[in-house]
Amino acid sequence: MDSGSDTAHDSGVKRLRVALLGCGSVGSQVARLLHEQAGDLEARVGAPVELVGVAVRRLDAPREVDLPTELLTTDAEALVRRDDVDLVVEVIGGIEPARSLILAALEHGASVVTANKALLAEDGSTLFAAAEKADRDLYYEAAVAGAIPIxxxxxxxxxxxxxxxxxxxxxxxxxxxxxxxxxxxxxxxxxxxxxxxxxxxxxxxxxxxxxxxxxxxxxxxxxxxxxxxxxxxxxxxxxxxxxxxxxxxxxxxxxxxxxxxxxxxxxxxxxxxxxxxxxxxxxxxxxxxxxxxxxxxxxxxxxxxxxxxxxxxxPGAGGAPTASAVLGDLVTAARNRLSRVRGVGESAYAQLPVLSMGETTTRYHVQIDVDDRTGVLAAVAQVFAEHEVSIQTVRQEGRGVDAQLVVVSHRASDAALAATVEALRAKEYVHDVSSVMRVEGESDQ
Amino acid sequence: MDSGSDTAHDSGVKRLRVALLGCGSVGSQVARLLHEQAGDLEARVGAPVELVGVAVRRLDAPREVDLPTELLTTDAEALVRRDDVDLVVEVIGGIEPARSLILAALEHGASVVTANKALLAEDGSTLFAAAEKADRDLYYEAAVAGAIPIxxxxxxxxxxxxxxxxxxxxxxxxxxxxxxxxxxxxxxxxxxxxxxxxxxxxxxxxxxxxxxxxxxxxxxxxxxxxxxxxxxxxxxxxxxxxxxxxxxxxxxxxxxxxxxxxxxxxxxxxxxxxxxxxxxxxxxxxxxxxxxxxxxxxxxxxxxxxxxxxxxxxPGAGGAPTASAVLGDLVTAARNRLSRVRGVGESAYAQLPVLSMGETTTRYHVQIDVDDRTGVLAAVAQVFAEHEVSIQTVRQEGRGVDAQLVVVSHRASDAALAATVEALRAKEYVHDVSSVMRVEGESDQ
Structure with missing residues (x-):
């Protein structure tokens, strides 16, 4: 640590250098916080954290934050490959070029912080494998629910x-x-x-x-x-x-x-x-x-x-809240770079099967406009029974042309519930199934 | 990692050995989870996590969990000094012997997870300094708000x-x-x-x-x-x-x-x-x-x-919720032991001064039983003004002997507000200051 060198890939890392990909509402807030909180970030990381480049689509676009012109570049490809970059923040969004840029950054030895939910949900395994191979962090707190630590x-x-x-x-x-x-x-x-x-x-x-x-x-x-x-x-x-x-x-x-x-x-x-x-x-x-x-x-x-x-x-969105989540990840990734370790990676060790919706059990709340005559409630209940769907409550409302049954089921397979509604629609005493809604968050599951 | 040795302080750590101090409602749940979740814990940590000793006050006390007799000991001092212990969980509570045991554990090279809020609030700096000196983790998620990650x-x-x-x-x-x-x-x-x-x-x-x-x-x-x-x-x-x-x-x-x-x-x-x-x-x-x-x-x-x-x-308390927080810390501390790193320690770099309550600004809601005559509201308002406390709202309620003024102030120093209430109590038109309550969580601060 006492050597005169302080470039990222040398043995004595003294400064953490950040490349920012994207400078929209989130990116500009990331740049602002890196600047305004520089003293606190240095104290918390244990070394200065410095923004060394910002990849943008157009150099002259209006921005929420003033950035030195020399930081801006339209060549994101070159930025993520710079030897002096320790940390890359990706807030472009979308699948490409975000994926290629993240993979290139990891390959070139940078840790990555991203807010890219679409990419993670489509191809997270490629990214996580690349991070593991590169022995670098890939963090994404900002991808889900903005500022909320989840x-x-x-x-x-x-x-x-x-x-x-x-x-x-x-x-x-x-x-x-x-x-x-x-x-x-x-x-x-x-x-x-x-x-x-x-x-x-x-x-x-x-x-x-x-x-x-x-x-x-x-x-x-x-x-x-x-x-x-x-x-x-x-x-x-x-x-x-x-x-x-x-x-x-x-x-x-x-x-x-x-x-x-x-x-x-x-x-x-x-x-x-x-x-x-x-x-x-x-x-x-x-x-x-x-x-x-x-x-x-x-x-x-x-x-x-x-x-x-x-x-x-x-808050689940917004430039500053999302930037808060990005910065939290950035501090952890920066500390890990300083300590030459990698944080906890992703794990899929359980490899559980994923059920289709039909197999999933849910509860239904169904409003049924019906004939106002004796026996209809029993007939409707019979339709539920034929599909092996247990009824929790049934309520009769209105009279005459406004007669309505409101049924809440116990948990059953979504397929059985959908078939029940389908069968109800075919009955002559049913005018309309006017509302079908699943019920969650109750103790009777 | 290929050597036959797997003791804690050897170079090839293969198992993480846990000593548990205390086996009350939290400790017994920690022991239960270590046993029941053993497979998942191993997958998440990257090595088996094994309970090797439990310090209790009485060997024959009734417990919520069945433990092999050979794990139990009344000699907590000896347990935390065992060479094969990597991680110590302290759920005894109180200042002593908890502090001495934690310090001994750190000195002997174990990382520590504790739920001991009283000790941390009284003498956290001693513990944090010891953890830093020993280059070991000291985690305490369970000390505040039980299971809630805060x-x-x-x-x-x-x-x-x-x-x-x-x-x-x-x-x-x-x-x-x-x-x-x-x-x-x-x-x-x-x-x-x-x-x-x-x-x-x-x-x-x-x-x-x-x-x-x-x-x-x-x-x-x-x-x-x-x-x-x-x-x-x-x-x-x-x-x-x-x-x-x-x-x-x-x-x-x-x-x-x-x-x-x-x-x-x-x-x-x-x-x-x-x-x-x-x-x-x-x-x-x-x-x-x-x-x-x-x-x-x-x-x-x-x-x-x-x-x-x-x-x-x-949930802010309870054996199982608190144990969940302890186990989360334990997994992180175990991973760090495996990677031979220390997690983020405490920092007090800001060293800000702590205000006394009198200097703190708050808002007051005050109910004052008063004479039911013209001019009392103005007189009460004058008392607030004399103490430089700005009134946000004042409401007159009741008539005759039930006449009451309800005043809500803007933010002012707590000392000024307390002095205002004191002065009100001395006025002959004030029968009683029947309720004084601070107001929080509103936008007008």
Missing amino acids: IRPLRESLAGDRVTRVLGIVNGTTNFILDKMDTTGAGFTETLEEAQALGYAEADPTADIEGFDAAAKAAILASLAFHTRVTAADVHREGIVDISASDIAGARDMGCVVKLLAICELVEGDHGTAVSARVHPAMIPRSHPLASVREAYNAVFVESEAAGQLMFYG | IRPLRESLAGDRVTRVLGIVNGTTNFILDKMDTTGAGFTETLEEAQALGYAEADPTADIEGFDAAAKAAILASLAFHTRVTAADVHREGIVDISASDIAGARDMGCVVKLLAICELVEGDHGTAVSARVHPAMIPRSHPLASVREAYNAVFVESEAAGQLMFYG
Whole structure:
């Protein structure tokens, strides 16, 4: 450490040099924090942490942060291959060129911090293998639920426990929309427009409202929680575009609220232990801790064998919150570089099978518009029984043309529940199955 | 690693050997998890983790877990000095002999995991110095808020951010009592008796209801959050014994709930940055995330410059939840032993001054029984003004002998607020200052 040399790959590392890929809303906040917190970062890492290059698409684009011109480059390929770079922060997003850049950075001896949920959910195993081969860290706290520490708690704090379920509100846009629908009684389309006007939803909101974003995060959470490789393709995905004001009102009548949940479960079945990972709207009781997660906030609720029920809550997006998560990882990766060690890598030792949605057990809340005559309740109950779906409660509402049955089932396979609804739709005494919603977060599972 | 030797202090560590000090409700759960999760622990650590000794007070005491007799010993001193022990778990509690045992364990080359909040809050610096000197880990996630991961997030996840405030419900007994008082309208004494009958409060509840337990945790949280050595003696402490049904009702009228809070703040003042750490009952708005923390649950609410508002929620006590936190630390310490590295140690580099309670700024909610005549409101307002305390709202309630003023102040020094209340009590038009409560968790700070 006393030698005059301080380049990254020499034996005496004295400064940690950071290359930043991308300088949008997250990247510019990462650059700002590296500058403003320089003194604290040095004290916490044990050496100065210095930004040495920023890869951008256009040199003259407007930015939230003032950067010395000499740091900027459009040649990300060359930046990640620089010999003096110890740490690479990737906040470009998307599959390519992010993947190639991360792989090149690891190969060239840099540790990597990324916020790229899509890439991790699609091809995490390639990245993790490259990190292991290179003996470098690959951290990604910012990829799930923004600033909320959830990756590290799952990987480290709960490493001595057995996680059995993860329920997450991991997409702020959809939570904002569902929360607004709940408080105003408005429909989906007008609420989406309001969210767009307020900047909570993008002009093309597909990734959020169709559940793609949440499904990527579910894959990452399930992989970590169950030590099993789960990709986005393994995650059953339903968005919120079909949620109506009537669905929300029906939930309210049940003392529930509708949330888009990422649900990762350990399932003990006849053929041993398996994993289920899915994203869909679900009713949860208003007394559940997740029910009070309002507006665009995120939260992840974790159930484990010994710890019981934990919840992690905070802002799920935004430049500064996401940058906070990136910097936390960067400090750990920097300390590890200084100590010449690698932190805990990913593990998929359990290699549990991933269930299809049909095999997953869920509960249904079904509103059925029916003929107002004697025997209909019994006939509907019979349809459930024929599909071996046990009914928890059935409630009759309205009279005449407004007659309605509201059925809540016990847990059954999703396939059996779907078949039950299909069969109900074919009955002449059923006018319409007006709402079908899964129920989560109750003790009767 | 190929040599036949597998003792702890040889070069080829193949098994991690654990000594457990204490086998009460937490210790017996630690022993159970080490046994039941052995396969998963081995996969996650990279080597088997083996319990080699358990120090107990009495060999024949009844225990929650069956342990092989040969593991038990009453000689804790000898156990922590055994050459084949890599990791020591201390769950005895109290200052001595816990401190001597931990110091001996570190000196003899073992890493230590402890749940001992009292010891850490009183003499953490001695322990941390010993760990650094020995180049071993000293972890203590279980010391604050049971199973909730809060130590690791503060130390690592938020290492690139600037924490400005920590508000914690960190004592389950007092939260259970205050929650019951809020839902039933009952007084403190009868609710304490109910809590004792239900096992939520101990026969001697002093440590909980007088705030000693919460103050120890506040010292630990403030030290970590602000990189400054804060001891239990630095923490201003008020318990909940004087909270009346009328205080709770007054909070309800304000849309608030009363919680015993551990409050750690970074304070920017005329003389630079300082730290404030205190434990006292406070009113928080029912819309605040901490307000929904019911029964004996704990939660820690963290505000930071970049991440914004985060909350960590879960069971704050209990054998299995606390054991989950111990095991998480144990896995990290075990991995570090295998890699021959030491994890992040404690830092107090900031060494900020700790403010006295009088210098701390707070807000007061004051109920004043007054004469029902013109001019009293103005006179009361004048008393606040004379002490340079700005009034946010004042509300007149009742008539005649029930006439009451409810004043909520803006932030002012606690000393000025206390002096204001003192002066009010001396006025002939004031019959009584019937409730004085600090207000936290609102945007106007």
